[in-house]
Amino acid sequence: MFTGIVQGMAQVESCQEMGTNKRLVIQFPENSMDKQQLGASVAINGVCLTVSEVDNDKVSFDVIDTTLALTNLGAIKASDKVNFERAAKMGDEVGGHVMSGHIMCAIEVMQVRTQDDSYRIRFVVKKLAGLSDDSATVDAMRYLFDKGYVGLNGSSLTICDIGEDWIEISLIPETLRLTTFGLLDVGDRVNLEIDSHTQATVDTVERILQQKGISL
Template structure:
């Protein structure tokens, strides 16, 4: 389980193909992974990955082909910066919202707008294979590259978030440009509520537009 409060940025050290899978090495800020354990979970750009090897500040993860196809992990190259969060512990403050690290789809940066201290990112939500739009609401929660964010504006095929300077400092959002792919995770409670309502309405013969 994760909270969506990104703890900082790490750098991809290497990406090695392993059949259809990938062995991913990431260098973390000095000392941030002290007392980490093999088999522990770490969110990389919001994707829950398992620690397979540890060497000082470099951790190794094995990424299966399904994850590579579904997320932006497959696009990473050495030197790329990623968001990370260690798994939450019992009793930790949930400053964002509960996240599983299970990505639904990717969205594409459509527009980057900065006016003084105001920073806005607009994402196209237009994957025909995975319709995430029915789970997205104005002022609702969304997980983007592992960060718990609030949707500040929404259209038929896009969402927009507004970022404060502290979020830009701690995450890779300030590095994004138009066309970049970003991982999207839907809030589990929202997903369960929407699916339940749709199922009940269908049973009653009510079809939503």
């Protein structure tokens, strides 16, 4: 489990192809991986990955082909920066919202702008690069609402505006300092995790309506 409060940025040291899979070696900030253990979970750009090797603050992860196709980890390369969060412990403060690290899809930056004192990024939710089935696009938008929670590259954020096939977020300076959002350009892909409570509510309501013969 993760809280969606990104703990900082780390730098990819190397990406090694392993058949259809990939091994990522990531250099984390000093002391950020203290007492890290093999088999533990770390969210990298919001993707829950398992620690396969630990060398002080240098940690390795093996990423399977499905994850590479579904998320922006498939395009990651050495020297890239990523958001990270260590798995939450029982009793930790949940400052964002509960997240699993299971990504629904990757969405694309369509606009970056400054408005008044806020830094705004708009994402189009219709292009799922790496996937051939566009039906997943519709599924993602079903669970996204104005002022609703959304997980983007592992960060718990609130949707400040929404259209037919896009969402927009507004970022404060502290979030920009700790995360990679300030490095994003138009066309970049960001991992999206929907709020599990929202998904459960939407799916339940739709199932009940369908059982009653009410078309959606």
